[in-house]
Amino acid sequence: MQLADLITVTMARHFARWEVAAVVGPTSAVAAELARRVHAPELAVVGAMTAADTVGGPAMLRLEWGAFPSERHDIRDLFALVAQGRVAIFATPAQVDAFGCANLGAIGAWDRPKVALPGSRGLPEDAASLPGFAYWLPNTRALVTEVDYVSAPAPPPTWERMVLTRYGVFSVGRDGWRCVSRHEGLVPAAPFPIAGIADAPLTFPLSSDEARALVDIDPEGVRTHELALPG
Amino acid sequence: MEAAVADVEPGSLVYFGGAGLVRKPMAVARALAARGDGNLRLACFIGGPEVDLLVGAGLVSEVHAAAVGLDALGLAPAFRRARQEGAVVAYDYSEGMLVAALEAGARRLPFLPVAAGLGTSLLESNPNLRVFKPPFGEQELVAVHALRPDFCFVHAPVAEESGRIRILGDHHADLIAAQASKRVVVTAEQVLPVGAFGVEGGDLHRAWVAAVVECPNGARPTSCYPNYEADLAALKATL
Numbered sequence: 004m005q006l007a008d009l010i011t012v013t014m015a016r017h018f019a020r021w022e023v024a025a026v027v028g029p030t031s032a033v034a035a036e037l038a039r040r041v042h043a044p045e046l047a048v049v050g051a052m053t054a055a056d057t058v059g060g061p062a063m064l065r066l067e068w069g070a071f072p073s074e075r076h077d078i079r080d081l082f083a084l085v086a087q088g089r090v091a092i093f094a095t096p097a098q099v100d101a102f103g104c105a106n107l108g109a110i111g112a113w114d115r116p117k118v119a120l121p122g123s124r125g126l127p128e129d130a131a132s133l134p135g136f137a138y139w140l141p142n143t144r145a146l147v148t149e150v151d152y153v154s155a156p157a158p159p160p161t162w163e164r165m166v167l168t169r170y171g172v173f174s175v176g177r178d179g180w181r182c183v184s185r186h187e188g189l190v191p192a193a194p195f196p197i198a199g200i201a202d203a204p205l206t207f208p209l210s211s212d213e214a215r216a217l218v219d220i221d222p223e224g225v226r227t228h229e230l231a232l233p234g
Numbered sequence: 235m236e237a238a239v240a241d242v243e244p245g246s247l248v249y250f251g252g253a254g255l256v257r258k259p260m261a262v263a264r265a266l267a268a269r270g271d272g273n274l275r276l277a278c279f280i281g282g283p284e285v286d287l288l289v290g291a292g293l294v295s296e297v298h299a300a301a302v303g304l305d306a307l308g309l310a311p312a313f314r315r316a317r318q319e320g321a322v323v324a325y326d327y328s329e330g331m332l333v334a335a336l337e338a339g340a341r342r343l344p345f346l347p348v349a350a351g352l353g354t355s356l357l358e359s360n361p362n363l364r365v366f367k368p369p370f371g372e373q374e375l376v377a378v379h380a381l382r383p384d385f386c387f388v389h390a391p392v393a394e395e396s397g398r399i400r401i402l403g404d405h406h407a408d409l410i411a412a413q414a415s416k417r418v419v420v421t422a423e424q425v426l427p428v429g430a431f432g433v434e435g436g437d438l439h440r441a442w443v444a445a446v447v448e449c450p451n452g453a454r455p456t457s458c459y460p461n462y463e464a465d466l467a468a469l470k471a472t473l
Binding site: 050077078079082085086107108109113114115116117118119120121122123124125126127128130131132152153154155156157 | 329355409
């Protein structure tokens with residue numbers, strides 16, 4: 004559970020810097036609630052986690068029945084908030100490259116892909132409008148030199164985009180990739196250069212308040228689900 | 235249900251409400267699959283098992299969506315196979331672009347602009363997107379061609395005979411899709427007499443709805459809040 008805890012609190016600290024957190028998966032669901040409990044009580048949460056409503060699923064994942072019943076919103080609300088740059092989100096694309104571009108469309112050519120992916124979802128508007136747009140990559144094979152299909156372009160010249168992996172926290176922008184912090188005991192690796200790995204501090208560990216809240220919010224360990232996937 | 239889909243013809247653009255595993259009009263999809271007429275053009279915000287069912291039956295020529303998948307169960311296998319074999323044409327939209335396309339359809343505009351999409355591959359893969367220089371401001375924008383579905387099917391937990399509906403969970407893009415479409419058919423877990431909603435009304439005005447069909451369990455195995463949750467075991471059995 005330790006690595007999952009570290010990733011979840013890192014997400015929560017990021018969410019706490021923004022007005023609205025968009026929940027798109029199990030880890031971000033726990034992180035949004037953790038951010039509200041410990042760091043930012045006024046944080047609003049919007050849900051895009053359509054997998055949530057599953058019979059017998061962990062309470063944290065059963066959005067409309069469980070964790071976030073009071074945060075319903077109109078779809079125009081969501082896209083107006085996004086256009087105004089007020090939302091933080093951790094997207095999980097299939098590929099992210101040396102420039103920070105992301106792919107959720109196709110491996111290979113679009114018209115006859117080697118692997119057809121679901122589609123670009125909200126990545127284009129998130130990349131265009133959200134300084135708080137970040138990637139969460141549980142699968143380290145997602146890192147490639149150049150994506151096959153651009154669902155999200157590289158960050159605008161003055162922005163840096165956070166990338167959270169099982170090895171550490173990174174930032175990608177005009178000057179390429181930089182290691183912000185590395186998770187204890189793990190060595191980041193990628194098929195392109197990453198600056199600052201040797202000098203990067205360890206990802207700041209959980210505070211006692213965060214640790215207590217995590218156990219209370221997620222006793223079933225939902226936050227480990229994405230890390231348990233092959234990667 | 236057969237009557238609800240009777241007017242859908244080969245070549246019709248058919249919008250399915252809900253998203254992913256949430257409130258999909260599955261009874262409608264099953265009725266269309268049973269009828270077996272092909273060359274359907276589908277549109278949806280996030281496609282799920284309804285798209286996979288119809289694509290797997292070989293009845294779909296094109297899909298307009300921001301994504302098609304089965305969420306926790308991964309990629310939609312029939313849709314994926316058809317994409318990889320070139321058997322279906324997919325139009326990739328962002329979620330905001332799909333909503334803009336429907337909004338343009340609702341307002342009878344040829345397109346609406348969005349600021350997203352510049353520098354993406356969507357501009358090459360989707361001919362319904364074009365970069366243009368707007369008359370106001372300096373920033374180039376992306377014009378999203380209007381979508382005006384011939385049919386829109388929405389599943390709701392409760393409706394009035396008048397056509398008013400209530401969706402108690404996430405609406406996703408259902409309301410704007412209904413406004414954009416030429417004919418809206420609502421399937422509902424329960425249909426109540428006219429006036430049952432009282433002055434509080436519904437989420438969608440009855441002016442948009444052509445027909446209401448009572449259809450208990452009409453979204454299964456996807457969810458319909460608050461009546462039932464998505465049934466992953468049942469979904470897995472269909473894969």
